[in-house]
Amino acid sequence: MSRKPLIAGNWKMNLNHLEAIGLVQKIAFALPAKYFDKVDVTVIPPFTDLRSVQTVVEGDKLLLTYGAQDVSQHDSGAYTGEISGSMLAKLGATYAVVGHSERRTLHGEDDATVLAKTKAALKHGLTPIVCIGEGLDIREAGNQVEYNLEQLRCSLQGLSAADIAKVVVAYEPVWAIGTGRVATPSDAQEVCGAIRAELAKLASDEVAAGVRVLYGGSVSSKNVGEIVAEPDVDGALVGGASLKGEEFATLCAIAAGGPLP
Numbered sequence: 001m002s003r004k005p006l007i008a009g010n011w012k013m014n015l016n017h018l019e020a021i022g023l024v025q026k027i028a029f030a031l032p033a034k035y036f037d038k039v040d041v042t043v044i045p046p047f048t049d050l051r052s053v054q055t056v057v058e059g060d061k062l063l064l065t066y067g068a069q070d071v072s073q074h075d076s077g078a079y080t081g082e083i084s085g086s087m088l089a090k091l092g093a094t095y096a097v098v099g100h101s102e103r104r105t106l107h108g109e110d111d112a113t114v115l116a117k118t119k120a121a122l123k124h125g126l127t128p129i130v131c132i133g134e135g136l137d138i139r140e141a142g143n144q145v146e147y148n149l150e151q152l153r154c155s156l157q158g159l160s161a162a163d164i165a166k167v168v169v170a171y172e173p174v175w176a177i178g179t180g181r182v183a184t185p186s187d188a189q190e191v192c193g194a195i196r197a198e199l200a201k202l203a204s205d206e207v208a209a210g211v212r213v214l215y216g217g218s219v220s221s222k223n224v225g226e227i228v229a230e231p232d233v234d235g236a237l238v239g240g241a242s243l244k245g246e247e248f249a250t251l252c253a254i255a256a257g258g259p260l261p
């Protein structure tokens, strides 16, 4: 089964709603419709930008989609500060990132929380982008495959094969995030390939062959080509390089197989 690459721009806590409109327009202007046959492009802005992004995307009939950086595990109620899956679905969001390493380490999210959030996203028709990834100590000890597969199993525990088929998995080694130290293509392939083999065990070969597995960590237009050329890497979750319109559009064009915009 051929998998269409996905490039997701995780803006993290950057850009207000006015800046968001400017960036989305810049990306859309640089990427004419023909690219979207070959690559799915999504932006993942802060919650406060989503309504503005929705207005531009729907108003100008843009082909890119958008998603949220997190989703509550709860449906509604007394959860101050939380945003529910139904609220995000109502805003037209396609994706919800769950279990990003910054949420795991800075906000104490464990695998059980990530699983609950994955289920919440699926319940409301959002595609969860489930993030996993090892720290430097695990990598240096050579235990990265084992560690990531354990995180994957815990984050998807008990999901049906039909639900696993709806998930995107993002492999983001923590030591590569925001450091400029990108994994080599073969490092990315090693873990992404192991993730796909594990998905086959958790669901089926057919499901595993259809799930998109992304790499994230210091991806830029300079390295995206060789990373997505790996057989089990189906795109990228991009942080810093997604905040610059031309750079992000170039990166998406490379993932689409060109030509450069």
Ligand SMILES: O=C(CO)COP(=O)(O)O
Residues within 6 Å of the ligand: 010, 100, 172, 176, 177, 178, 179, 180, 216, 217, 218, 219, 237, 238, 239, 240, 241
């Ligand atoms: O965390 C990331 C995307 O979710 C990666 O961030 P950078 O691309 O800035 O390393």
